[in-house]
Amino acid sequence: MDQSINLLIADDHALIREGLRKILSIEPRINVVGEVADGQQAVEFCTRNQVDIVLMDINMPVMNGIEACRRIKEIKPNIGIIALTIHDQDEYLFELIKYGISGYVLKDVHPDQLIQTIYGVARGESFIPPAMTARVLAEFSRLTSGDHHERKHQALTDREIEVLKQVAKGQSNKAIAKALYISEKTVKNHLTSIFNKIGVEDRTQAALYAIKEKLVDL
Template identity: 90%
Template sequence: MNQSIHLLIADDHALIREGLRKILSIEPRIHVVGEVADGQQAVEFCTHNVVDIVLMDINMPVMNGIEACRRIKELRPNIVIIALTIHDQDEYLFELIKHGISGYVLKDVDPNQLIQTILGAARGDSFIPPALTARVLAEFSRLTSGDHHDRKHQSLTDREIEVLRQLARGQSNKAIAKILYISEKTVKNHLTNIFNKIGVEDRTQAALYAIREKLVDL
């Protein structure tokens, strides 16, 4: 990945924004293009500027991060959003996943882990802390304990199902390519087809779909 990542920091605490900027300045591939103090400013900035990734706090004045995420994804669906928060409460995570976030990182995250999460998100990967992943899986298991199933995946080819299963296990595109003996470009093409067929917009939603439909054993 040689292209610079244009990143926006959205947090209502100036000291946190300054600290994040200093941490991210270590990585030459990440270019902080702006800082905003509330969700409304984040939406406006993304509307008028080139942004690849938003590092988004949840609790902000004027407009919170969840609503800002929803609006940004409606206006600019290609923008990647990573939630950065002190909260590990399930309802925040479920709402953000529903609106298409690519990562959920707690504010006590190791700086290197934060950088790697951003670089991974730029490649199309997603990240949710393992402890929170377990809660998500438990909740989806509870919600899908009945007999209702969405059969969109029946239109997937055998290869697409294999790719989807590997994605749900947390594998990156590079890892999937190695496991299935195909190129990364082929993996990306399969993922595009999978997303279209099952009606999702990103890797996180696709992984949760696979889990909900019991296409993968974790």
């Protein structure tokens, strides 16, 4: 049986927290280990407890979800964070990507899509709504353009480019290993090298880089 996923719900609305708990409680692999009402509580909970994924609201009192994301990733970088928000705004998404978010979904998302996003993030995948990808790529391109910008992927080996393309397609380490006939450990080693060479910190940033540099089609 697949390992269970310890999930924390962070939202300042009790009704939303209760609704999310009811939706997720029917999934045998998802274990809701706690609920908090602000970003500071989310940081403190993740510091004290074993958490795999946080469903994080953006606008919360005391500390907002963006700052909470930054602090949690500093303390426990392996925790996956999914922003759950009513805001379809570029600045929120881009800030969260910089801090290592794994997923971004709007609060009108279908429950099945939310559950599949949680499972995907647990597998090491990332999710950005397709409708927002082009706008984020435009901003990413703007910030990385200029006289000193160079095609860093030219330093990648052929195998590393193959791995990067798979990451950009949203494939997990297990799926990449199977597709390329290598071990998951080798995939992880390639990813470490790729991140260092192209100057990114996580899979989402690497995927955006690959798409921007036209290493893979949208």
